[in-house]
Amino acid sequence: MVIPNGDCRRHSCHRSHHHDSRLRHRDRTFDHLAKQVINLDKKSKELCVENSNDKTVEDYSENDYKITVNLVDYEEENITVKTKYRALYINAEKDDDVYFEVRIVPEVANIYNATWDYSDDKLEITFPYKEREEYSSETCTLVIDETVNIVQKYSPNLDVRMRPGKKSVNDQNEDDKVNNVKN
Incomplete structure (x- = not known):
């Protein structure tokens, strides 16, 4: 043809x-x-190398995603943890020493309910996993939220219970006074 x-x-x-x-x-x-x-990923690795980061450990447990950073002798008030979409920002300062890290948080981590705690020279940032309803396999419907979120310091909920007939917390048994309840 x-x-x-x-x-x-x-x-x-x-x-x-x-x-x-x-x-x-x-x-x-x-x-x-x-x-x-x-x-x-290359940029993340460069940041890791620049900060000689042998301090951070990632853990995917059954209920949450955790990042633990060894920060010896830092003050809690000099630690900043925040997220923007799936980017995690960690900054800790003491005297002339600055620890800085930026990393990508897995999509299954719920950044809005993240908390951090600093004790025993360890910064622990905990991200509960998203609920099944929050985490859809339909990626084309994904909403990208570019809001900066300050990750809240972990503080256990206090459950103070008084037995009927008791006038004060001091009148209760030791086991009944204060229970720390984790989120």
Whole structure:
């Protein structure tokens, strides 16, 4: 079959050409996205190396995702922990020593209910996992929230219970006075 003037719009070669074009576009999109993810991971690794970070440990437990950082002799008031979307910012300062880290939090971690605690020279940041309803496999409906969230210092809820007939907390048995209840 001879195609006049090289025009193939009405012929099967057009479909083939169009299919090849879409495939090339998909490949370019894949390559572009892969390069961005790789560059993000490289940048995270650079930050880790720059800060000679042998202090941080990640833990995926049954109920939550935890990051533990060994910070010897820091003061709690000099520690800042915040998130923006899935980026976690940690900054701790003492005298001339500054600990700084930025890392990517897994998508299953609930950044809005994260807490941190500093005790025994360890900073522990805890992210409960998202509930199944919050975590959808439909990634195209994903809402990207760019709000900066200050991660709250962990403080246990105090449950003070008084027995009927007791006038004060001091009149109760030791076991009944104060119970620390974790979130």
